[in-house]
Amino acid sequence: MKNLHRTHLNGLRALEAVGRLGSLRAAAAELGVSVGAVSQQIIKTEAQLGSAIFERSGRGVVPTPLGRRFLDRLTIGFQTLDTAVAMALHNDDSVLTISVAPVFASKWLVPRLAAYARAHPETKLRLEAAIDLVNPDSSDIDLAIRVGEGGWRNVRSEMLLPQEIFPVCAPALTDRLKAPRDILKAPVIRDINSNIDWNVWLKPLGLDEQELAEGDTFTDAALCLDAAIAGQGVMLAWHTLAHDALRAGRLVAPFPQRATTRFSYWLVTSANRPEPAKVRVFKAWIRAEIDAMLAESSQFQGRESP
Template sequence: MKHLPRVHLNGLRAVEAAGRCGSLSAAADELGVSVGAVSQQIIKTEAQLGAAIFERTGRGIRPTGLGQQFIDRLSLGFQTLDAAVAMTRHDTDSVLTISVAPVFASKWLVPRLARYTRAHPETKLRLEASTDLINPDSSDIDLAIRVGEGDWPGVKSEYLLPQEVFPVCAPALADALETPEDILTAPIIRDANSNIAWDVWLKPLGLDQRDLVEGDSFTDAALCLDAAIAGQGVMLAWHTLAHDALEGGRLVAPFQQRARTRYSYWLITSENRQEPAKVREFKAWLRGEIAEMLEI
């Protein structure tokens, strides 16, 4: 690292923050210093580098061509440094950070977390609701729960639960659904963003989704569930989405048939770090909750 002594670290932080945030004021807020201090750090850094990183315009600053490449590299470097510092906290930190899809969190996980907290009062939970893929080695995420085929590279994937789908509806609509064929005449609630087609459940029964009638469409599975509870139609649901509504009698599953999709639930952790006790304990608790749900 023979080039690093040419510049001061605080100057590099100012350059990276200004480039990433897009303005001196935003960078100053993030770094907790004045706008003038950020500006002076950038000027000093440019002098030390012997190159212009930003262009000054009437609307503020803008990275030069070289500057943008420089800032991109700096951002990667600071992310790596941040991850290195975070690694030292994983074994001693009492906070367990979990990344989980918003629908799974709101409809299944969050209502059960009080039981985990009572069993493990020494651990504080922090949930990040996201469907993005995560890299535990370059973030502060201890554990992620994802739905997929389990083939994500660079992480440790542990099988948790298969995803099975089945129709659900409000009790008042269920009276008209005596056989699976009756689905073809019922209003259908569709998740516009779902990658699971109705044919997954219909085809094994000799039925075709092209024969379904039109119904309401939503871009979120949780909204589809709420619409089904309100009696707007029949939706294709799965265990962790509909279980609590089924248990509470707000929904019914009119047919016994379940169809397994090609997806499953997976626990995602680092394949490079030793697993701390807080992660092992949460995994064990989660598997227990899953087993209890499937027994009912």
């Protein structure tokens, strides 16, 4: 690796970031420096290399033919370094880092973590709220919990819970909901960012979403849940979102029918590293919690429709 002594690592980082992100400004934002500093790093490193990596134009910087080949290899090299750093971070067995969707975390997981801490005081949890799929090999994430269809490449994914949906509402609205068809006359709460529509639940019952009444709309499932608790209407919920509110009596599920979506909850870990004990312990714990929730939820199911 004697050639590395001819250039500064910060300069190579600047070249790689500009090549990957396509602009000086984006590279500066990622590296946490000014655009001018990135530009100076590029000039200095090109001089050390004795070759132009970028061509300057009115539209910005564009890799030269040599630059394209050079930058491809540079990105691979920095990815390898990033993976090595992540491996070192994963070496701390006392901290378990979990990436989880915000709604799942706030409405289901976080209220149960005190019980986990009592059972496993040797492990400290660190939660990161995110919805994008993470790469456990190039981050410090030990485990991710995601909703989707599974089948993601380059990770190990294990199904935790199939997603079932069903209507919920405040207890005061149940007198208006004797049969599923009555939902067509009730105010409906909608999550405009949801990728699940009402027809998943309605169609098997011979009903159609187009017949639903108007109601309030929100951009977040947790806000929809709060609106339902406040009595603003009926929403389409699922176990991990509504279970605790159903258990507390703040919501009811007026009908027994459940509809399975194409989505499930998945436990996502590295496909390339041995699974540490702290991950195996957490997986066993969360599976037991899910089983307990499902067993308990049977008492919240609504009455059979006539």
